[in-house]
Amino acid sequence: MNAFGYLRRYWQLYALLVFPLLYFIIFKYGPMYGIVIAFKDFNFFQGINGSKWIGLDAFREVFAMGDFYKTLRNTIMLNFLDLLVSFPAPLIVAIMLYELKSAWFKKLSQTILYIPHFISWVIIGGIVYQVFGTQSGMINNIITSLGFEAVPFLTNKADWLVTYLIVGVWQSAGWGTIIYLAALTGINRELFEAADVDGAGRVRKIWSITLPSLKPTIVTLLIISLGNMIAIGFERPYVIGNTAVREYSDVLSTFVYRVGIESGQYTLATVVGLFQAVVGLLFVLGANYASKKLADQSIL
């Protein structure tokens, strides 16, 4: 097919892309010149263009900071644990919901499970303290009334990791189910009927019908979370974290906030952001490549 024929057949596809691309160019690539702040001694009043070039000085400064490596390590650690625990959680809950017989309970529980997503982290922080506190937290009240020693859920590093994960699952699992539930609507019911004829059990059906139909969604979400391995939200570690466990709760985002934003050193913040972006892009490309090889699916 020649170029003209191709265009005549497919021009509508390109026409559809015009506005989205314009959007990306204007609103995403437009401000991207701000990245040069990483290579400048940023002065608020001389602006991005007027500030002095400093080459890689700011990178050297960041890479010489002990806190940078500590927070990088913690970021990867927390994200990795999340990948093991918080990533599968919504998938499991979605399947559990899908398997529910009672339609009204299904609807009701879906609606309630996603409530935690709507509670702001500031408020969650206060609640976490009331539930997990050592002195008079609800859980420890029960533990001590049974005659056991109180567990320092928030002040002991290892226990804190557990708390961090539990809160994460609690906050995001219900919300995360929605996308899987949407995918599950696409399953052909006849497959189940056929399986019933074969005498397959429930677990068997989940394994060989439900899960495979979710595979594209799972793979897509997995690739994206791998790309976000060294990006981490500010609020969850900040709100659940505390002074006693800073060795684990201090992550790149809190580091950037403290060193870059609060101290008005935008150059340092931009350096860390750029570092995260490059690594993130490499990770996502790697994950995409691996998934193409292993699962014959890719997002690029």
Added chain:
Amino acid sequence: MVQKRRHASFKKRTGQLVALSIAGSVLLAACSSNNADNGGSASATASAGSSAKTKAATLKVEVFDRGNSPTGSSITKNYLTTFVQDNFGTPNNINVQYVPVPRSEEVNKLNVLMASGTDVPDVVFTYDTPTFNRYAQQGGLTDLGELLDQYGPNLKNFLGEDTLAYGQYDGKLYALPARRSHLGKYASFIRQDWLDKLSLPMPQTTDELYATLKAFKDKDPGQTGGKVIPLGMSIAPAQYEPLIWSFIKPTSEEQRYTLTQQLGSNDFPTLLPGFKDALQFMNKLYNEKLISPDFGLDKDKTKLSQNVSSGLVGFFSEDDMNPFYADGLYATLQKNMPDAKLAAVDVYTNEEGKHPKPEYTPIGMYLMIPKSSKNAVEAIKYLDWMASGDNLFKMQNGVEGENYTLKDGTPVMNTNAAEEIKNRLYNQGDMAIISNGKQLGDADKNIEAYVVGMPQPYQEETRKALTISRSDTFKPVRFDKPIEAEAKYGTTLQDKFKEIIVKTAMVKPEQFDGTYESMMKDYLSSGGQAILDERTAAYKAMK
């Protein structure tokens, strides 16, 4: 610069193009009406700059938005904004506009406004010393020296030399610091009824306090069922600072200058002799379970307040008048247990038998005029107006007979006034920016204004607390030139400082030394040493 502008206008055009075509006419209508608005105000400002004689000049003033505007008014239009326009704006042919900045994001938003170069208000302010230093150092502020002499005689007189000294950077006046009316910070409070019950005397020294705390723990006079917290603690400065500073040894002037670390706007004693003793004491208290067990989690004093008001706490330190507000700590405590009595007390003692505690720098916010402002003269005139006559008094107190009545020269607020009358002053602290607190002539009168603002039964104790917070205080040390390392490492080290307190308190006594050593090493290598070096050099240069 030219290139930049062309870049911008290109974007503007393409942006409108996109907007235009995305959603058709609805969008177009909204967008163009919006453009008209912006264009309108922009041209008004421009012409005001060129021909100020004929048209009213527009003066933009920052105001903190705390989201607490009462019904019927907004942060940009309320009793006080009208008061300013009527009494200052209109007579001087100036249109005063207020630009709200979210309170908790003030520094961030100010940074972005400054960096964008336009739409910056003519008067901006911050409490944050490093932010002021940064703006001054980067050359973004108007030199106010001559302007103040020429247009602000009342203002200059009101603020005074001592206050103005804080607005200097490299010998030039880049900010007008607001004057603070009450410099005291902290007092301590003890359950008088517990002491009475155990027939204990009021503790006068740290040692006696320790014995008292022990007695509270062992005898549980409040019958809390073992939940008693003899010493209420949190990780906010009001709780730990009075304790820690009392352990700091008397120091020479040189030590004060070189070993103190100013992080953010406060002085920190991390390197001063005696700091370790303070930590050791806290470690002892913690291990003997005399102190709030979860204090390291209590960033905002919520837990402490709960414990105090439910009658679990025997003794605690706090911002001097905080417990006494209507519906505050003390009131809630008495609702829960009517017999509870809270007494203000000054107890932490140093080697010399004094009760040393920090006081505020004598300033409030730094008021600044950005260099990009074309209305610096109007801005000074505005602040000068506020400082003249009884304008400040009226902004802080409202209308006599409606909002307050005068009693021995002290305005007593009328708490029974109708809501809309009381609401007039809801943000006076953020509008009357040249002063922090009421100014009635001298420090004693100033605190009296606070005292009469408290519920009647607590006024006596409030007066006592306010006297305590002002006694044996020491002033923050000050170099005439800011320490750059402090600006750079300040926020990091503040966190590390708290980490030191929490970690060293919570370890077993035998691990204390090891923990202390390693945390201090981390502190020094994360910027503490750099600050120390710079301060040592600066001290030498100053002498």
Added chain:
Amino acid sequence: MKARRDGRIFDAVNLIALLLFVLVCLAPFLHIISISLSSSRSIMSGEVSLFPIEIKWDSYKQVISDASMIRSLGFTILLTVLFTALCILMTIAAAYPLSKRNMKGRKLFMFVIMITMFFSGGIIPEYILVRNLHLLDSIWALVLPGLISPFYLIILITFFQNVPDSLEESAEIDGSSHFRTLVSIIIPLSMPVLATLSLFYAVGRWNGFTDTLMYITSPEMYPLQLKLYQLVQNNMISELLQMEGASGHAALQPESLKAASVIFATVPILIVYPWLQRYFVSGVMLGAVKG
């Protein structure tokens, strides 16, 4: 026989596990409701957990009688609806062509879009852009910069790619244009995921406030979450707030009022999902294939 008994055990375990999880998710919400209804004495003494103590309705009366809250609710609804509608349109427009594996230049476009997931110019150039487009202090400043989330776009592409090719091919044979295939086949078949993404966009907009902190200065255009943020953040003690001394105290708001405002700002968006659930009926695609 055995399979059926296993099935019943499975159902029971499943039901109980979900029930527990539901309770855990509901508890904090109940806690906030309890706070909003309790007396300040009981809140300050830390007595309120899952049930209100000394019930009073003052906080709700205060929230509802506050004209600025009602106006803010209206503005937030308008903003959310406008934003969601435009986002979905734009995301569909981008996802459909990019779901065609044989489209030339697809990889390049995908790469261009994926870059924006990781790289951004930062807050200052973004602010300058919005200012230069004359969008500051207008609703469009909160709409246009976030029109397409690359993440949601990729999800939608994945779903579009899962629509059986046979359906599209048969449409093409019938002479249907790409536009028509999209509108008459792809979109109807993708209602569950479109409902999901609408929800994601809507909730993101409803809960988001960081951009409003920067772009909006007129109190008439404060979304609910910004008002809420100001209420809730106000008594976070920091060194800076301490500098205010006594003058900051006046701004403190009662906890019950904050909690009531949280409920007021959360309930409207919470009821969106139950409403969207009708698009989640399974077997949509099956019916279409048969028809």
